[in-house]
Amino acid sequence: MTTVPTSLGARLEVCGIGAEVGGQRLIDQVSFSVPAGAVTALVGPNGAGKSTLLRALSGAGPRSSGVVLLDGEDLYALGRRDRARRLALVEQEVRSEFALTVRQTVELGRTPHQSLWSLGSADDETIVAQALERADAAGFAHRQLGTLSGGEQQRVQLARALAQQPSLLLLDEPTNHLDVRAQLHTLRLLGSLAGEGMTVLAALHDLNLAAAFCDHVVVLADGQVRAVGPVAEVLTPELIGDVYGVRADVLSHPRTGRPLIAFS
């Protein structure tokens, strides 16, 4: 069994993150912490600021205030490359105008580990091969990105992130546009990555997916944190009604006992 070696899981502490774009405050004073080696869902209505928050956390997007600690280490105090070795971001629906193969895309994940002069080592090749396999993308490694389905592209981006060997993995709607089977596959994979010690924070739209596969949940609304905690404690009918403005009943899954949300 091949595994992508990672640094051991890291606890993520987010303290007072704010971000403005074009003078508009999109997220404000966002603070929460996420345990190491667990999958945490980031949920909230459209426009709540989930993507903005993930980008700000990664250091790649705008951010006007706040500190992020990964295992006690100040992420923004690190150099860009050091940060990119500790965390990886999988964005929503990324496309390239240029022809790249799947393997070349995944090799980009090695960027923060390489110098300007290096040509890529045998280690890099091994890590890329493992990441491809792990994300179930090894079967089409030679294909052009443009010829893949949405689900396959998503796996490639995930493999690219794994090739970065992060201890924190940030994902923006990783199950968007995937069929049910691919959704479950992706979330199970995130679960097993967390089981190996990676800390995973994924923005999700589907509350039932979050309830079924995530350990913790962070609820974001209007750019602010509404609730944080274990899934069963946070996802209550009151909170869902309050945040989304819909009527929901929270049942217990007949087989797993986890929360099952029914809307009416």
Next chain:
Amino acid sequence: MSAPSLERPVEQRGARPAILRDRPGAAAALTLPLLLLALVASVLVAVTIGAADLSVREVWWSIGDHLNLIDADLSVLRDGIVWEMRLPRVLTAAAVGAGLAVSGAVMQALTRNPLADPYLLGLSAGASLGAVLVLLTGLAVSLTVAAFSGAMIALLGTLMLARSLGVITPSRTVLAGLAVSSFAGAITSLVIFWNTQGDSYRQILNWLLGSLAGADWGTTKVAWATLLLVGIPVIVYGRVLDAFAFGDTAAAALGINVSRTRWLLLGGTALLTGAMVSVSGSIGFVGLVLPNAVRLVVGSRHRLLLPLSALVGAIFMIWVDTGARTLFEPRELPVGIITVLVGAPIFVLILLRNRERA
């Protein structure tokens, strides 16, 4: 930690050929020295071709004599044709082709737009305006400095306009470039209209269409110095452009300093374009077509794409310019007309091929 080396054997070895197959790198790296040879050969053969009835041997005598390799007995006139006219022109053509091709490849990556090139973003129009101002109004600035300043101002104008439209996107950048390009072009026309009579009009037109007819050792020095001092660092540093394949945020998340990279490389392309335009005028489609053609063959990885584009651009320019000065003897065609005649259909082919792929 030890897992990879211990568990690797069976599967990894089986996968090896596949790695080579989707990694054109190894094979394509061989094309680098081959193209370098082709470039040297192109220079040497192109100088033997021309209107004056010189034998290949005479051409070689002249060059050998000037390089102090041999002691040849050649008339001053015949020697001058080779040494003062053909050789600097061929060398200038090579540098211009390489510079424009590299500029195009870099801009395409930075704007994530396969259709971007120095012309599209207004750099060439800005450089032309700067150069025309110097040529016609007698400003006491060197042509190269004026062209570079024009290119840089146009670039800044394009990017500021694109930014004021909101987040910088490829399409906004291109639209802004179109506006800046048209505006600079109109001012250039205005300057020409006010200042030109008779003969100089034809000269300016020649230059605006893109021509290497004015090439001498001075232009050779400008073009090659810029290529070596700016072009080579851009080619080396341009490797980081791979990380821009999925956009600025993705590049930043991979640990790239996006704004520094963007300004360094855009500044470099402005310098390259400015210098080349000051030497040859606006030669279109080279920066657009050649990087796309090279990309079709070797893929989108810049460690190969940039040096190969430079070499292919140099070779392409040498032969197109040789055609420009010999095809319709005794009339000489501005080379810019030929690059567009050759480039536009190739460009359409690239568009059609990309459509099939997508």
